[in-house]
Amino acid sequence: MPIDSASPITITGYDWVPYFAKGHVRDLRVRWALEEAGQSYRAKLLAQGDQKAPPHRALQPFGQVPTYEEGDVTLFESGAIVLHIAERFGGGLLPADPAARARAIEWTFAALNTVEPPITDYAIATLFEVEEPWSAPRLPAVKARIAERLEELSNRLGDRDWLDGDFSAGDLLMIAVLRMVASDGLLNPYPNLAAYVARGEARPAFRRALADHMAGFTGDPPPGFAEWEAKMKAAEPA
């Protein structure tokens, strides 16, 4: 569904993020769920810094995006928003069978509480704290924690298309998490995980969501951020 200024659903994202965050800010997860569910939405894109200002804090106590508003429902936390969209609109994101539904929800938590934390840790070590003296020596331990989780996930996925039966909210969130380390080659030892991510990214709903997510970055970096970004880019391994 297109972005539609008359939609009753409003989400928030950013109008600018550094190059490495484009395609990964969590509004993408919510856009993807809305596309799977066939729902149009409005996207309110914040300038960097505005996420910490009082109006947005009232919606999101941690000063992050995305948020979700529809009528009397105001939510934050992309995992919760994806589940809400799944329950509110269907769209095949949660199975009807109660046991299968519980397992799909289980995979949303596995994505966000078991697989994502070491991946976030990796992003901190390789991006935000890349210049700290402790980051490089610590990186092997961080990568080992990610590899342990990826191997376990690879073993469970096996040759299935999706984690448990049909594509679900659990796959959506797991693929969104795995994508974060795909370009760094961390999925290379697990061809079934790389293929799983590719299957997710090939879904028309994902492609629409990603295109609209990327098209939203029309803002300028705040003062000083362009220099910081250039420095980050220069520090990347070739």
Place this chain on the structure above:
Amino acid sequence: MPIDSASPITITGYDWVPYFAKGHVRDLRVRWALEEAGQSYRAKLLAQGDQKAPPHRALQPFGQVPTYEEGDVTLFESGAIVLHIAERFGGGLLPADPAARARAIEWTFAALNTVEPPITDYAIATLFEVEEPWSAPRLPAVKARIAERLEELSNRLGDRDWLDGDFSAGDLLMIAVLRMVASDGLLNPYPNLAAYVARGEARPAFRRALADHMAGFTGDPPPGFAEWEAKMKAAEPA
């Protein structure tokens, strides 16, 4: 409800963990939810190492506890299990009003995906990797990330008893997460968060769950673990 060998619900935990993990292994979260919902259960307690063996891996792909089994439902991820118990048995863990229910679920994700990751990071730095040369110099950055989240949470909680209306699954998981750093003094700057945790811990359901969780540690440490635990204890700040 007492532990009952005739209960249709079986959960898993450990029969031994190091001193610092007692009172914090995630089966406690599930026991607490079952107690709030008035459900008896059986607890199958694994010896250390058995969580990585094939029989348990079949239930839990990441080789962790807890798991939850009832009839044709088999689940892992404590967050998902708590939500399942809330939906299956009620017990006041999720409000009936749809918007309030979505917000309670939102707080379960906030606990596990926003507040817990830096706290897990702190546990790794101060316990499992305490002897690594990078842990001590990095600790101020880890603590700063936790403090940012705690301040934001403290500001949102304000003088409320619970995060959003009555006690919910969101409070249960948030309090379980915050408890992990309470004994290290990290909640001290936030008296309302300390009081919030104390309110949760004073609930009869929590007290029963904690007592049964602690009573389950009747096993012996695996070879080498007692020495490791003694070394960890000796390395703790006075």
